[in-house]
Amino acid sequence: MTDSHAHLLDAAFDGDRDEVMARARQAGVLAHIEAAVDMDTSRRAQAWCAGASDRWAAVGVHPHAAGEVAESDWAELERLASRPDVVAVGEIGLDYHDDGASRAVQQEVFRRQLLMARRLGKPVILHVREADDDVFAAVNAVGGLSGVFHCFTGDVARARRALDTGFYVSFSGILTFPKAEELREAASFCPLDRVLVETDAPYLAPVPLRGRRNEPAHVQLTLARLASLRGLAAPELALRLEENLHRLFDFPMAVF
Numbered sequence: 648m649t650d651s652h653a654h655l656l657d658a659a660f661d662g663d664r665d666e667v668m669a670r671a672r673q674a675g676v677l678a679h680i681e682a683a684v685d686m687d688t689s690r691r692a693q694a695w696c697a698g699a700s701d702r703w704a705a706v707g708v709h710p711h712a713a714g715e716v717a718e719s720d721w722a723e724l725e726r727l728a729s730r731p732d733v734v735a736v737g738e739i740g741l742d743y744h745d746d747g748a749s750r751a752v753q754q755e756v757f758r759r760q761l762l763m764a765r766r767l768g769k770p771v772i773l774h775v776r777e778a779d780d781d782v783f784a785a786v787n788a789v790g791g792l793s794g795v796f797h798c799f800t801g802d803v804a805r806a807r808r809a810l811d812t813g814f815y816v817s818f819s820g821i822l823t824f825p826k827a828e829e830l831r832e833a834a835s836f837c838p839l840d841r842v843l844v845e846t847d848a849p850y851l852a853p854v855p856l857r858g859r860r861n862e863p864a865h866v867q868l869t870l871a872r873l874a875s876l877r878g879l880a881a882p883e884l885a886l887r888l889e890e891n892l893h894r895l896f897d898f899p900m901a902v903f
């Protein structure tokens with residue numbers, strides 16, 4: 648299966664990236680999507696994933712980095728995003744929890760990336776924190792987009808709103824946290840053909856590894872929890888989720 652969202656280029660993996668990749672393979676996690684957060688990680692994600700069969704790049708500017716984008720970066724970002732080996736624009740979005748960049752700057756950088764994704768016909772990977780109304784408004788205003796709400800949190804009503812955009816919903820290790828009862832209800836509610844799982848490594852390690860550095864192999868713990876919620880065997884669910892990834896990101900399903 649595939650971890651639909653990880654940051655293995657993060658410095659947290661500088662000492663043992665190859666071992667982390669090997670442990671993922673041993674755990675049956677044969678690929679991941681490497682999500683960029685700024686111009687630097689966009690360049691590095693594209694270069695690291697080009698020609699590889701066990702990772703796929705997403706390029707984009709996270710709301711935290713929205714204030715750092717220079718006008719001259721836009722042409723380069725679009726050139727990177729248009730490459731056939733880049734499967735998505737992300738992670739992008741709005742984050743009103745820690746206001747790194749002003750809301751106006753975040754909104755402008757987000758809107759330009761949504762328009763870019765639509766021009767290129769690529770899905771978007773959305774980071775949304777305390778900004779639902781503005782995110783839904785921007786996605787609906789641009790229109791014609793596909794994508795995923797990465798690291799989804801919230802209840803059934805929020806999941807319904809996300810699904811109503813036609814987007815997918817991706818569950819992280821938070822699904823295994825003791826207090827995440829509402830989120831588990833949402834995960835039970837979502838149609839199975841609109842669901843993904845991810846680690847968001849190095850963040851959000853699932854129980855019983857919570858608090859430790861996360862890595863793609865651990866997506867199996869989140870998959871297992873979702874499988875028990877849905878009354879399915881984990882391998883059967885993994886197959887269904889892999890089909891979803893293939894449909895959304897348009898990459899070859901050679902990885903199982």
Ligand SMILES: [Zn+2]
Pocket residue numbers: 652653654682738847
């Ligand atoms: Zn992320």
